[in-house]
Amino acid sequence: MIGIFDSGIGGLTVVKEVLKHLPEYQMVYFGDTARTPYGNKSKSTIIKYAIQDTKFLLDKGAKIIIVACNSASAVAAEELKRQFEGVPIFEVITPAVNKAVAVTKNKRLGVIGTRATTSSNVYQDKIKQHQNGYTIISKACPLFVPLAEEGWTDKPVTKMVAKKYLYHLKLQNIDTLILGCTHYPLLKEIIQIKMGKQVTLVDPAEEVAQEIKKYLAKNKEIEKKLAKNSNHEFYFSDIAPHLTELAHKWLGQIITPIQFNL
Ligand code: DGL
Numbered sequence: 001m002i003g004i005f006d007s008g009i010g011g012l013t014v015v016k017e018v019l020k021h022l023p024e025y026q027m028v029y030f031g032d033t034a035r036t037p038y039g040n041k042s043k044s045t046i047i048k049y050a051i052q053d054t055k056f057l058l059d060k061g062a063k064i065i066i067v068a069c070n071s072a073s074a075v076a077a078e079e080l081k082r083q084f085e086g087v088p089i090f091e092v093i094t095p096a097v098n099k100a101v102a103v104t105k106n107k108r109l110g111v112i113g114t115r116a117t118t119s120s121n122v123y124q125d126k127i128k129q130h131q132n133g134y135t136i137i138s139k140a141c142p143l144f145v146p147l148a149e150e151g152w153t154d155k156p157v158t159k160m161v162a163k164k165y166l167y168h169l170k171l172q173n174i175d176t177l178i179l180g181c182t183h184y185p186l187l188k189e190i191i192q193i194k195m196g197k198q199v200t201l202v203d204p205a206e207e208v209a210q211e212i213k214k215y216l217a218k219n220k221e222i223e224k225k226l227a228k229n230s231n232h233e234f235y236f237s238d239i240a241p242h243l244t245e246l247a248h249k250w251l252g253q254i255i256t257p258i259q260f261n262l
Contacts, residue, residue, distance in 0.1 A: 001025070001026045001027060001028045001060065001061050001062045001063060001226065001227050001233075002018060002022065002025050002026070002027045002028070002062065002063075002064055002066065002212070002226060003027075003028050003029075003030070003054075003057030003058065003060065003062025003063075003064065003065045003066065004018065004027060004028070004029045004030075004057075004065075004066040004068050005029070005030040005031070005032070005050075005053040005054065005056075005057055005065070005066075005067065005068060005069070005072075006029075006030075006031050006032070006068040006069040006072075006182055007031070007032050007035070007036040007037055007038035007039070007049075007069045007071065007072065007182075008031050008032060008033045008036035008037070008236075009031050009033065009036075009149070009236075009243065009246055009247060009250065010068070010069065010145070010148075010181070010182030010183045011029065011031060011068030011069060011182050012029070012031075012182075012247055012250045012251050013068075013182050013183070013185045013186065013203075013205045013250060014066060014068035014092065014182065014204075014205040014208065014209070015027065015029055015068070015251060016205070016250070016251055016252070017203075017205040017206045017208070017209035018066070018209045018212070019232075019251075020209065021206075021209040021210055021212075021213050022209060022212060022213055022216070023230075024228050025226045025227070025228055026226070026227040026228065026229045026230070026231055026232060027232045027233075028057055028060045028061065028062055028232070028233045028235070029232070029233065029234045029235065030053050030056055030057055030235045030236070030237075030260070031234070031235070031236045031237070032049060032053060032236075032237050032262070033236045033237055033238040033239070033240065033243065034236075034237035034238035034261070034262075035049060035237060037071075037114070037145060038069055038071040038072055038114075038116065039070075039071040039113075039114025039115060039116045039117065039142065039145065039181070040114065040115055040116065040142065041071075041116065043075045043076075043116070043120075046071060046072055046075050046076050046116060047075060047076040047079050049072070049262075050067065050069075050072040050076035050079070050080055051076075051079070051080065051083060052262045053072075053262070054080055054083075054084055054087075054089070056235070056260070056262060058084070058087065060233065060235075061227075063087075063088075063222060063225045063226055064087070064088040064089075064090065064212070064222060064226070065080070065084070065087060065088070065089045065090065066090045066092075066208060066212070067080065067089065067090065067091045067092065068092060068182055068205070068208075069092075069182060070092055070093065070113050070114065070117045070180045070181050070182060070204065071113070071114045071116040071117050071181075072091075073091035073092045073093045073117075073122075074093060074113070074116060074117040074120040074122040074123075074180075075116055075120050075122075077089065077091035077093070088215070088219075088222060090208055090211065090212060090215075091208075092204035092205065092207070092208045093122055093123060093126060093180070093204065094126060094211075095204060095207035095208045095210070095211040096123075096178050096180065096202050096203075096204035096207050096208075097123060097126040097127050097130070097178070098207070098211075099202050099207045100127070100176050100178050100202045101127060101130045101134070103176055103200050103202070104134075104175055104176040104200075105175055106173065106174075106175050107133055107134045107135065108134075108135045108137075108172065108173055108174045108175060108176075109127060109134060109135070109136050109137070109174055109175075109176045109177070109178065110136075110137050110138070110139070110169045110172070110174040110176070110177040110178065110195075110199075111123040111124075111136060111137075111138040111139075111177075111178045111180050112138070112139050112140075112141045112144075112165070112166075112169070112177065112178070112179065112180055112181070112184065112191075113138070113140065113141070113178075113180030113181045113184075114140060114142060114145070114181055115140045115142060117140075117180050117181065118138040118139065118140040118180075119140070121138075123136065123138065123178060123180060124136045124138070135172075135174075137168075137169055137172045137174060138180075139165055139166070139168065139169055141161075141165040141166075141181070141184070143161050143165075144161070144162075144165070144181065144183055144184055144187055145181065145183045147161060147187070148183035148184070148186040148187055149183070149246065151246075151249065153186055153187055153189070153190065154189065154190065158187065158190055159190055159193075159194075162187070162190045162191060162194045163194055166191065166194045166195060169195070170194065170195060170196070174195075174199060175198060175199055175200065176199065176200045176202060177191070177195055177199050177200070177201050177202065178202045178204065179191070179201055179202065179203050179204065180204065182205070185203045185205060186250065188201060188203070232255075233258065234247070234255045234256065234257050234258065235257070235258050235259075235260045236257050236258070236259065236260070237259075237260060237261055237262055238259070239257050239259050243257055244257060
């Protein structure tokens with residue numbers, strides 16, 4: 001199975017891309033809805049939760065792990081790779097960075113995400129590993145998360161919030177913007193309008209799915225271990241009344257959520 005975890009339901013944007021690019025594989029998802037959000041928690045707490053989430057998925061039979069949550073990818077991925085040596089663990093940041101540096105022409109990049117993600121500077125560090133000369137401007141946009149969960153993807157209030165958050169970025173003449181949070185692809189339209197069509201938006205969810213596809217094509221011994229069927233399992237640490245409806249809306253298919261307390 002392909003194991004995917006997130007702080008809550010946001011990771012379903014990653015699930016959607018995985019189902020699109022890797023439809024043949026069985027997937028198990030864990031959304032830590034009882035402890036969401038991760039994006040405003042300390043590094044040590046996010047690492048602790050990410051380790052628990054990974055253990056849970058491995059116990060369920062996952063053979064590879066996708067850290068769908070940008071905040072956990074930013075602060076916990078290295079620790080997960082240390083603790084679970086031998087398990088292929090994919091975070092969403094590296095593939096997004098690879099795409100962003102490939103598409104930028106003026107080497108001026110923007111990154112938006114939660115506070116945990118933007119203050120970690122992981123995007124900056126990874127972009128600079130490619131080569132010097134990039135200018136990276138990041139901005140935490142915490143209100144995008146509840147707005148996306150509320151389904152307010154085209155409401156005036158969301159447009160106002162987007163204008164406020166993105167105003168500074170817009171003045172910086174960036175040509176590429178990384179949507180560094182699971183929820184932001186849901187606000188793509190508004191973000192694109194506010195930034196202008198000259199700015200390319202990079203969605204880490206899509207990039208990680210494509211990276212895994214390439215990885216499985218090259219690593220047949222891992223590929224063989226993955227179950228091939230569509231009996232996907234969706235676990236959540238809390239099942240609020242609106243969860244199934246939101247999941248349906250985001251994923252475009254009905255899921256049966258299973259409650260599991262870590
Ligand atoms: N999943 C988180 C992320 O991508 C957003 C929600 C949260 O803060 O937990 O950073």
